[in-house]
Amino acid sequence: MGLFDKLAFSLGLKKREANILVVGLDNAGKSTVLNHFKPEDQRTSDVVPTVGYNVEKFKTKSVGLTAFDMSGQARYRNLWEAYYQDCQGIIFVVDSSERLRLVVAKEELDIMLEHPLIKPRRLPILFLANKMDLRDAISSVKVSAALGLDRLTDKPWHITACNAVTGDGLHEGIDWLSQMIKDAVDKNAQKL
Amino acid sequence: MSSDVLRPEEGGGESVVATGQDSDKWLTAHNDPVAGLNTFSSCMALADLSADGEIKLIIADLGSGTHNMKLKVYKGTQLSSENTLIDMPTGVITFHMDTTEPQLPAVAVASGSYIYIYKNLRPYFKFTLPTLEVNPLEYDAWNQARDDLLDVSLLYEILDSLRHEVGECGLTTRSQRFLMCPDHQSQQNFLDQHKGFLLKRQTVVTAIATLKKSYAEEEAISCLVLGTESANVFILDPEAFTILNSVSLPSVAVFLSVFGLYDVEYRIIVACRNGHVYTLKRGVKVGRPTIELNSQAVGLVRRDKNIFVATMDRNLHCFSNKGKRLWTQQMDSVISCLELIEIKSLNLRLVAVALEDRRVLIFKDKYVVDTIHMEAPVSAMLFGRFGREDNTFILVMKGGGLHIKILRRKARFAADDSSGLGPAAATRLNVPKKTKLFVDQTMRERENSIQMHRVFQHDLYKLRLNTARQYVRALETSSNPVSITQTEPLKLSAQVLGLGPTFKIKVELQNTSASSPSLGLMVVFHADHHVYNVQNSVIQVPMLVPGVAHVVETLVNNVSELGVADTVKVLVVKENSTRPVLTALISMPVADTVS
Numbered sequence: 001m002g003l004f005d006k007l008a009f010s011l012g013l014k015k016r017e018a019n020i021l022v023v024g025l026d027n028a029g030k031s032t033v034l035n036h037f038k039p040e041d042q043r044t045s046d047v048v049p050t051v052g053y054n055v056e057k058f059k060t061k062s063v064g065l066t067a068f069d070m071s072g073q074a075r076y077r078n079l080w081e082a083y084y085q086d087c088q089g090i091i092f093v094v095d096s097s098e099r100l101r102l103v104v105a106k107e108e109l110d111i112m113l114e115h116p117l118i119k120p121r122r123l124p125i126l127f128l129a130n131k132m133d134l135r136d137a138i139s140s141v142k143v144s145a146a147l148g149l150d151r152l153t154d155k156p157w158h159i160t161a162c163n164a165v166t167g168d169g170l171h172e173g174i175d176w177l178s179q180m181i182k183d184a185v186d187k188n189a190q191k192l
Numbered sequence: 193m194s195s196d197v198l199r200p201e202e203g204g205g206e207s208v209v210a211t212g213q214d215s216d217k218w219l220t221a222h223n224d225p226v227a228g229l230n231t232f233s234s235c236m237a238l239a240d241l242s243a244d245g246e247i248k249l250i251i252a253d254l255g256s257g258t259h260n261m262k263l264k265v266y267k268g269t270q271l272s273s274e275n276t277l278i279d280m281p282t283g284v285i286t287f288h289m290d291t292t293e294p295q296l297p298a299v300a301v302a303s304g305s306y307i308y309i310y311k312n313l314r315p316y317f318k319f320t321l322p323t324l325e326v327n328p329l330e331y332d333a334w335n336q337a338r339d340d341l342l343d344v345s346l347l348y349e350i351l352d353s354l355r356h357e358v359g360e361c362g363l364t365t366r367s368q369r370f371l372m373c374p375d376h377q378s379q380q381n382f383l384d385q386h387k388g389f390l391l392k393r394q395t396v397v398t399a400i401a402t403l404k405k406s407y408a409e410e411e412a413i414s415c416l417v418l419g420t421e422s423a424n425v426f427i428l429d430p431e432a433f434t435i436l437n438s439v440s441l442p443s444v445a446v447f448l449s450v451f452g453l454y455d456v457e458y459r460i461i462v463a464c465r466n467g468h469v470y471t472l473k474r475g476v477k478v479g480r481p482t483i484e485l486n487s488q489a490v491g492l493v494r495r496d497k498n499i500f501v502a503t504m505d506r507n508l509h510c511f512s513n514k515g516k517r518l519w520t521q522q523m524d525s526v527i528s529c530l531e532l533i534e535i536k537s538l539n540l541r542l543v544a545v546a547l548e549d550r551r552v553l554i555f556k557d558k559y560v561v562d563t564i565h566m567e568a569p570v571s572a573m574l575f576g577r578f579g580r581e582d583n584t585f586i587l588v589m590k591g592g593g594l595h596i597k598i599l600r601r602k603a604r605f606a607a608d609d610s611s612g613l614g615p616a617a618a619t620r621l622n623v624p625k626k627t628k629l630f631v632d633q634t635m636r637e638r639e640n641s642i643q644m645h646r647v648f649q650h651d652l653y654k655l656r657l658n659t660a661r662q663y664v665r666a667l668e669t670s671s672n673p674v675s676i677t678q679t680e681p682l683k684l685s686a687q688v689l690g691l692g693p694t695f696k697i698k699v700e701l702q703n704t705s706a707s708s709p710s711l712g713l714m715v716v717f718h719a720d721h722h723v724y725n726v727q728n729s730v731i732q733v734p735m736l737v738p739g740v741a742h743v744v745e746t747l748v749n750n751v752s753e754l755g756v757a758d759t760v761k762v763l764v765v766k767e768n769s770t771r772p773v774l775t776a777l778i779s780m781p782v783a784d785t786v787s
C-alpha cells in the first residue's frame with residue numbers, strides 16, 4: 001500500500017476498498033443476495049442463473065466492496081480459483097433446503113479451502129444458510145455441521161441463516177464480513 | 193436364422209478381479225437403510241414432474257408383492273407423494289404426451305393388463321391392452337364344461353394337450369390357472385367358481401419403454417413401447433392411445449432398449465425370456481434374431497454401438513449392434529442388475545453392474561474402472577440427473593434401503609491397466625474412413641466380378657503364349673548362354689573388366705557334355721563400330737575337353753565421342769555352320785572418360 005493511500009485512510013479521505021468472492025452451488029441464491037445489496041432502484045426483479053460471473057459494487061458502513069458473483073454451475077466452478085488471489089473475503093452461499101446437495105457444497109468448500117491460494121491465508125469467510133423461509137430448510141447449525149465448519153479453525157468464519165429474497169439476516173452477515181475486512185486492511189496499513 | 197447370430201461358448205471370458213478399497217469417486221448424498229423400498233431398475237424413473245428445474249425420483253414400490261404397492265415420488269431426499277397402485281407394477285417410465293404449456297411429463301405405470309397414466313401425479317388415463325382371440329378349442333372346452341358336457345379331468349386333458357400345442361402363453365389366464373391346480377378337488381372348485389363368466393384372453397405387460405415420435409428433443413412427444421406376455425411388442429400412439437405397430441416375437445420380452453424416432457427410423461432391442469435377443473426395425477413385422485445367450489438375461493443396456501447383456505450365469509457380455517460378440521467377462525458373483533452411467537461432462541458412457549456380493553462394478557468397455565461397496569446387495573439402480581445434480585446414482589438395496597451417490601466433480605475414470613488385461617487389447621486400430629472412391633470401386637468390383645475374372649484369365653493366357661513364343665524364338669536363334677543342342681552342349685559366361693574407355697571382355701567356355709569333346713569352335717565379338725573397337729573380333733577356340741573351362745579374352749575400346757554405352761554380342765560359332773551355337777549379349781558399362 002502506497003504512502004498516499006495510508007495517509008488518505010487515516011485522514012478518512014479515502015474509503016477502504018476490497019474484493020470479495022461470492023461462491024456456492026448453482027441455485028443457492030448468490031445473485032439474489034447481491035441483488036439485495038444494490039440500491040433499491042437498481043435491483044432486478046428477476047434473477048437469472050449466472051453464466052460465468054458478474055461483478056457488482058456496493059458500499060457497506062466500513063468498506064466499499066467489489067463482489068465477484070461466480071456461477072455455481074458445475075461446468076463453471078473451476079473459474080472460482082481464478083479470483084482467489086485478489087479477494088479479501090469470501091461469501092459462501094448454501095441453499096439450506098437442498099439437503100441432497102449439501103455434500104456437494106461441502107465438497108466444493110473443501111476443494112476451495114485446500115487451494116494453495118486460500119489455504120495459507122486468514123481470509124474471512126461468511127457462510128449464508130439461505131432460503132430459510134422454505135419448508136424443507138434446515139437450521140444454520142445443521143448446515144454448519146453438514147459443511148464440517150467445526151474443523152475450520154485457521155480462518156475467521158461466521159454463519160447466518162437468511163432469506164435473500166426479503167433480505168432477512170443478510171445485514172448481520174455482511175456487517176461481520178466488512179468489519180473483518182476493515183480490520184485486516186487497517187492492520188496491513190499499520191504494518192507498512 | 194441369420195448368419196450373425198452368435199452363440200457364446202460355454203464358460204467363455206476372463207474372470208474379473210476385485211480391485212482395491214471403496215471408491216473415492218462418489219459422495220454419499222443420502223443413505224436411508226430403512227426406506228422400505230422393494231423395486232427393480234425398470235420401476236424407477238427420473239423426471240422434472242413439476243417443470244421447475246428440479247428433477248424428481250419416481251419409484252413404483254412393489255410393497256410386499258401383494259399389498260402396499262405404491263407409486264412414490266422423492267423430491268431430493270424427502271418422500272413428497274405416494275399414490276396407491278392396484279396391481280403389481282412391472283415398469284415405470286415418464287414421457288411427454290402433448291405439447292401444451294407448461295410441458296409437464298406424464299408418468300406411465302405398467303401393471304397387469306393396463307397402463308396407468310398420471311399427469312401432475314393425478315390419475316389421468318388408463319390404457320387396456322387389447323384382448324386376444326381365445327383359442328376355439330379352448331373356448332369350446334370351457335363352454336362344454338359349463339354346460340356339464342365335459343367333466344373336470346377331461347377338461348384338464350384337453351387344455352393340457354392344447355398347452356403343449358400352442359404353449360403356455362397361448363392360453364387364457366383362466367386355463368393357465370386351472371392347469372396349475374394340483375389335484376382333482378381344487379380343479380373342480382376352480383371350475384365351479386369360474387365357469388359362469390365369459391372367457392377372455394388378456395395379456396399383461398412385461399416391459400415398457402419410450403420411443404420419441406418425430407423429434408429427438410428432450411420435451412418431444414414419445415410413443416410407448418410395450419412388451420407383453422403374449423410375446424408381442426406394441427408401439428402406442430401417445431395422443432390417441434392406439435396401437436401404431438405390433439410385432440410378434442418367438443418369446444416374451446423381458447428387457448427393452450429403444451433408440452431412434454418412430455417416424456424416421458428406430459431400433460428396439462428386446463431381450464426375451466428364451467434367452468435370445470431380437471432387433472425390431474421400422475416397417476418390419478417380425479424381430480430379427482440378433483443374439484443367442486446361453487442363459488437368461490438379467491439386464492440389458494445399450495451404449496453407442498454396443499449392447500451389454502448380463503446373464504444369470506454371472507457373465508457380462510458385450511455385443512455389437514449386429515449381434516457380434518465382442519467380449520464376455522465372468523463375475524465372481526451373481527449379477528442382479530445393470531445400469532448405464534452416462535457422464536455428459538466427461539463424454540463417458542460406463543456400465544454399472546450390481547453383484548449379489550454387495551459390490552457395484554463400473555465398467556469402461558471391458559475394464560473395471562471403479563468398485564463401490566454397499567452395505568447390502570443392490571436390487572435396483574438408476575443413474576441420471578436428480579434434483580439439480582447431473583451425475584446422481586440412485587441405488588435401492590435388497591433390504592429396502594435407499595442410497596444416493598453423487599459423482600465428485602473432479603472424479604475421472606481411467607482404465608486400470610494393472611487389472612491384468614493389458615493395454616494392447618484396448619488400443620483400437622485407427623482405420624481410416626472409407627472414401628467414396630473406395631466404395632464405388634468396391635461396388636464396381638462386386639458387380640463386374642465375372643467379367644473382371646475373364647479379362648484377367650485372357651491376359652494371363654496371352655502372357656503365357658508370349659512367353660512360350662519368345663522361348664521358342666530364343667531357342668531357334670540360339671540366343672541363350674547355355675546351348676541345349678545335343679551335339680554341342682556348351683556353357684558360356686562373360687565378364688567385363690575395367691573402367692573404360694578400354695575394357696577387357698573375358699569369355700569362359702565350358703563343354704558340358706559327358707564325354708564328347710567340341711572341335712572347331714570360334715568366338716566372335718560383334719559390336720557397333722561407331723561405339724566400340726574390338727581388338728580381336730574372332731578368336732579360335734582349341735578343342736574343348738568336357739568339364740574344363742577355357743577362357744578367351746579381348747580388349748574393347750570405347751570410341752564413342754558421346755561416351756554412350758552399348759551392347760556387345762558374343763557368338764560361339766562352329767565351322768561350316770550358318771547358325772551360332774550360343775549367343776550372349778553383354779551390356780557394357782558407361783566408360784569413365786579421361787578428359
Ligand SMILES: Nc1nc2c(ncn2[C@@H]2O[C@H](COP(=O)(O)OP(=O)(O)OP(=O)(O)O)[C@@H](O)[C@H]2O)c(=O)[nH]1
Pocket residue numbers: 024025026027028029030031032033047048049050051070071072073093130131132133134162163164165166
Ligand atoms: N424461497 C427463497 N428463494 C430464494 C432465496 N434466495 C434465492 N432464491 C431463489 O433461488 C433461485 C436461484 O437464485 P440465484 O440467485 O439465481 O442463484 P445463484 O446462486 O446465483 O445461481 P447461479 O447463478 O446459477 O450460480 C431464484 O429463483 C431465487 O429467487 C430465498 O432465500 N428463499
Ligand SMILES: [Mg+2]
Pocket residue numbers: 030031032048049050069070071072
Ligand atoms: Mg447467480
